[in-house]
Amino acid sequence: MADQNSTIPKPSQSDHEDDDEPLLFKRHNTASKAKGKMAPLRAIPKASTSSPVSSYDQSKQLPEQIVPSASAKHPAPAEENSDYDDEKPLCAFMKAGSDEAGDWDSEDDDNQPLSSRYLKGKGKTPKRPLDHQTNISEQSSAKKPKVLGSLPKNKQASSTKHEPEVDYDDSRLAHRMKKARSVNKSSLTTKKKVPKISSSSNTFKKGKKPDKVSKDQPSSKSDNKPKKWTSLVHNGVVFPPPYEPHGVKMLYNGKPIDLTTEQEEVATMFAMMTDTDYVNKQRFRDNFWMDWSKLLGEEHVIQNLDACNFQPIYEWWCQEKEKKKQMSMEEKKAVKEEKLKQEEKYKWATIDGVKEEVQSFRVEPPGLFRGRGEQPQSGRLKRRIVPSDITINIGKDAPVPECPIPGKSWKQIRHDNTVSWLACWGDPISEEKTKYVMLGGSSSLRGQSDKDKYEKARELKDYINDIRSAYTRAFTIPSKEDGANLKRQIAVATYLIDRFALRAGNKKDVNEEADTVGCCTLKVENVKAIAPNLLEFDFLGKDSIKYHQTHQVELPVYKAIKQFQNGKSSSDKLFDQLDTNILNAHLKELMPGLTAKVFRTYNASITLDNMLNEKTKKEGDVSARVEIYKNANKKVAILCNHQRTEPKTFGEQISKLNKKIEDLKGVMEDLETDLVKERKGKSPLNRKQKKNLTPDVLEKKMAQTAKKIEAIESKIADKEDKKNVALETSKVNYLDPRITVAWCKRHEVPIQKIFSKIQLKKFAWAMDVDPDFRF
DNA sequence: AGCGGCACTTAGGAGCGGACGC
């Protein structure tokens, strides 16, 4: 790393014209959602740029000695390699980790990239090629791959039963994968250019009732839209079990009240929230009452929520919870397995002949809407979704899934292969919003778009210098110039998005959604200009997470902000000429496909890449390197303002640790006294000790104790450090997994130290990256 | 031109279960 001075932010110069990493200005004031303070950020020194490396280059050799074999500590689930004879245990990465670096893939002498092996071998998810437009019919068939090999043990039996009739042709898959690799590079840049959709495409528009069930209707969208699949088979969705009345009577003005099953169900939803803060919020109560009183009817005894006492129902519910808790392990297991068995067939879809996981096949159960922050709709009843709410999207030739509720039928059947969802329904809170059932993150379809996203962000690397110089020039555009104000607003907004990773800020419906803002929707009151060149941001962003940070900015930005604020009231828009459409249209002129959110991805990923490469030293063990990763990850999380609420028992935990330190210090004092006495030849005071210890032993014990104290202290510091920072969000959404994988390969860190099981599956597409990959 | 629908991505919290410490 460069010397400390170079990490200090440069106040007002346009210092970034020639660098391509985000300049993270030191924070002067940081506040998170909870009380915690974030560590200050420093500018990150420039790292050498690197040439893009395709992760699909099969010629690249894998490094040796990277991933250890599974250890006893984290045994690899048996199923993960249970079905391999001629092939490697899928991806060596997929194995659970151990502390020391081991063999990357030593028994495997073919040069196949890990992910390719993973794709083929991971029986559970024989991968669709990333090129989803591959024409199936071109391919020949040979032998059958093992599809079930990697299913968890408890699922295997049932999965055998429900095995869809699919051709899992191995060679075909291999062919498709190979093809995907070659096609991929070129398809990346062209994919976005989607031809216009013909005007006849509104057949299935919301609100316009389709003429009956359009079972045999062609894809609703025009043929011009790119096809996402050719064949799609799945089993529909799972509904929550029907409500079973408990008959426990709530009290109204102290008297037990009879409720119908429907009324009771909703009352129970409210009762279940007794120990949350929601029930105390007036808006929540009002909204709940509005919906529940409709169910009760005007003539009902209950006329007022405040006179209701849900305690009996709440107590009943607590008992039920306790009963469940008290169940033996066997009983719990049996219940779980039964559920798994029932749901097994819904968990999978077969898309172009490849079995893929379905993400959220369960229909959302009824409940009370819990919005985040000051949500106008919080407390509203989310009614039960029934089959007639559900639209199924499925291949034309696939059997239409049987409706699991006897006598009922789906709302509609579609065969739209330009979209990737399998089922959808209108959100009961605001019907114009749609909920979708999609494929899991491990699917090729999702993998491909994930990869596209990162490739787009990497493309920005080649443009970023020009973009930064352009917006810097525009800060000071003369007012007499045509559209000067708009240009200046675009420049400053782009600057904020680039430097501080603000979100775009789409328009919102104030009556339906919480009052939050992003860059384009910032209000005058959200930014305070503090002379000479500080901006204090204070607003609620996505999920009503507070963004409260003060940044040093370039002087022209500071001046421009003051100018935008001039003569406006505090609730006026700061960028009155802007919205995300205008901003993105401008960005597209600078780089094809560039939008505001690409900056977030780019800055997050490049920050990680740079930090990892600056900080990782040759010396140090695996855990030290993992720490380096976590710190880099944390820096990105702070940049993106990814927060979490302090764990409930955080204070308790810290006091416990402090108590431990106190105890150990006591031990230390005793040992010291003993040592002094021992040296003077006196008998030690040590109370419990049966025999006297030699000074050597005492010294050793003291050293051990000191070490323990130190360890606890650092644990406390680490906990404090990360208590308000959410690391996973950026890892999952903003950090190009190839950076992580390549770094792990270079520094012999087992990937499972960084990625969870689900992340490993989601990032399968990145596993065969060249170790030299730089973002 | 701008509005709204649609499809998909990004987000934090709840809750569960396995690891860990005593």
Next chain:
DNA sequence: GCGTCCGCTCCTAAGTGCCGCT
């Protein structure tokens, strides 16, 4: 062996951005 804690997964809310319609 038992309780605690903490990481992981699931859940679903809340964003982004494109596209077509008016």
